[in-house]
Amino acid sequence: MERQKLTWPRFVRLADKYGVMILRWALALVGIGFATAPYLYMILQSLAPWREVNRRLIPSSLTTRSYEWLLQGSATAVARPWLRGFGNSVLVTSLSTLCMLVVAMLAGYALARLRFRGREGIYKFILFQMFYPAIILLVPQFLIVRYLGLYNTYAGMIIPRAVNIWAIFMYVSFFKSVNPAMLEAARIDGASETQVLFRIVIPLSRSITAVIGLFLFMERWVELLWDLIVVQEYPMMTLNVMIATMSGPYASYPGPLYAASVILTVPIILIFLVFSKHFTQGFKFILK
Amino acid sequence: MKRLSRGEGVTGxxxxxxxxxxxxxxxxxxxxxxxxxLVSEWNLISPVREFVGLGNLLEALQSRRVHAAALTPFKIMALFLPAVLIMSLGIAVLINSxxxxxxxxxxAFFxxxxxxGVSMSLVVKGVVxxxxxxxKVISNIIGFVPDWLGTPSLAILVIALMIAWRFSGYYALIFLSGLQSIPGELYEAAQIDGAGRIKSFFKITLPQLYPALYSVLILAVGLMFGVFTEPYMLTGGGPNLATHTWYLEIYYQAFxxxxxxxxSSIAxxxxxxxxxxxxxxRRIMQAWGRAHGWED
Known part of the structure; x- marks a missing residue:
């Protein structure tokens, strides 16, 4: 009896103390469930027996048939170069992102920290470019790419996406926020501008570079419209474009298409998780 | 004033x-x-380019397809904006707590x-x-299977929710950083005045979130005019142009x-x-901001 009397109020006290926390966590888990449900669906369906794809939420057994079919094809359907498509995505996205970062870092540093004639004009033009609607340039950009002989080439996907105005803008505001005394000290010690860049500026911007690079990489990885226009042949297509153009004729093979989607999605999620520490720190800077 | 050093100018x-x-x-x-x-009629291949003056611009004004494409952003927006604002604000308040x-x-929410958009369209295609x-669950309740992508309003709903799902975590982070810059004293003062949680959310949190709301709304509204992947993959702009978008029309006419x-004239x-x-x-938001004591 004595014990009963004691435990009940304690339970209330505990509920009072932890109830809100439990509710919060419950809400958070439901939310994260919604945020990740389509990914889980994709993974489960890619591993489901074919007769169950899109018919059962949780497959009754797991099989890798969709992945095998994707790579080998069958008597009636020739296998497409999916792995090559993945390689194309990696190549195009990495080179594109790398170029965007290097160009933006150099231009951003120059515009923020070096005095030269025309700097103000260039900076104003960058602001104009940032708000200029890119869609107007789509058709003429395509024509230029074709004129330069870059149609159906990797370069056609990489070079027109080798500069990102937003990234330049971000670096300009980052380098403006860097304490100029650090750069001056190095210059007084006789370091050249290139040495200042490599010894101080690049190491200093590691965190911001990780975030900007992450955003550029994520956006380039899932680009559809441009890659769809510039490349029309299988050996060159990115994985994203391959899935997009397959879904018509492949519509009767949803399992393999889910498998291809998993191959497209899992790497980008892993990269994001690896960089997530920089992400939470750097995101706030991007917002300013 | 320091003189422009020659090395600096060259490096710049x-x-x-x-x-x-x-x-x-x-x-x-x-x-x-x-x-x-803009002023030519040209099929991308032929060496002949015809000068048509304002012909393209006038033709686009009368095209049924362009009208449909011009209307779609507003249809998606009507569902997307409330959905994404509730989701992202909810996530931000939750994370902040x-x-x-x-x-x-x-x-996780990001x-x-x-x-x-391509793989998500496959998932949605499968789910609907x-x-x-x-x-199966829905037909057990309402007695029939809705034709999600074949019914204009449902197709718009599907596309709006897909985009809201994708951007809710992104916008939530913008709201979260706004929430964290609200001074705590404001809430303490409201508490002393006897304001409840809901009242202080509408009287303090929302107005204080003005900069975040401003950015999110501009981003979200701008997004509506560039929708491409989802209708390209799911509906092709149909049924009967109900989900036709600007980018679909530009892509279709150009390529x-x-x-x-x-x-180009449509672009x-x-x-x-x-x-x-x-x-x-922007004007509406600035007026709302001024009414709550923010400067432009």
């Missing part, structure tokens, strides 16, 4: 050369070429932003397909019917539409 130009070269080839040149295209693990939660488990000039209208609508949203 050297560092901006890659950007400048790109800008000349892929911005200035297309900009000019675009103006030329945690004392620990905020970073982890932010990362995951949808990584999704490729006739024999899907979701439709299927090969009418470069006509496509110009698209840009004008964005400019006007975003301008209106």
């Amino acid at each position: 130009w050297l560092f901006t050369i890659p950007y400048l070269a790109y800008t000349i080839i892929f911005f200035v040149l297309p900009f000019l070429w675009g103006l030329l295209l 945690f004392k620990k693990r905020q970073g982890l939660l932010a990362v 995951l949808p932003y990584l999704a490729s 397909s006739y024999t899907s488990p979701v439709n 299927s019917t090969l009418r470069a000039g006509y496509a 110009l209208y698209n840009a004008i539409a964005v400019f006007i609508v975003v301008g209106i949203v």
